[in-house]
Amino acid sequence: MKIFLSVLTTFVAVSVFSSANAADTTIEMLNKRDDGAKMVYSEDITRIDVGDTITWVPTSKGHNVEFIAGPDGFTIPKKSKNSKEVSINFDVPGIYYYWCTPHKGMGMIALVVVGDDKSNIEDITGAKALGKSKKKLAALLSKL
Helix, strand or coil: CHHHHHHHHHHHEEEEEEEEECCCCEEEEEEEEECCCEEEECCCCCEEEECCCEEECCCCCCCCCEEECCCCCCCCCCCCCCCEEEEEECCCCCEEEEHHHHHHHHHCCCEEEEEECCCCCCHHHHCCCCHHHHHHHHHHHHHH
């Protein structure tokens, strides 16, 4: 019985410690940001650790999240519905590229960098971009 309790206590402690280390980040979907940029997410580049979760909040209506590219091993989720909150947990290190489907041509794109792994930067560089997104994607990648 003592062994069982010891194993159970260790399991609970590890579980609590692991979830305590995971962080949650909130990104707003906006028509206009404080810096004057229009049709944007509140962050252009979000840096998080492996295991962290990002929640996108539709502060302004008519926006969504659609992933275009990510590292090998990442299963691209279905695009979110317009004006709906969505949360995604990131367990694979690398660079993730996403946009707002209705406003991608207006430059409403962003990146998530998980951990320190930027080995898939070429995949992101070669990913599709439309309108203002082409120039913005190049500018964001140059900041990495």
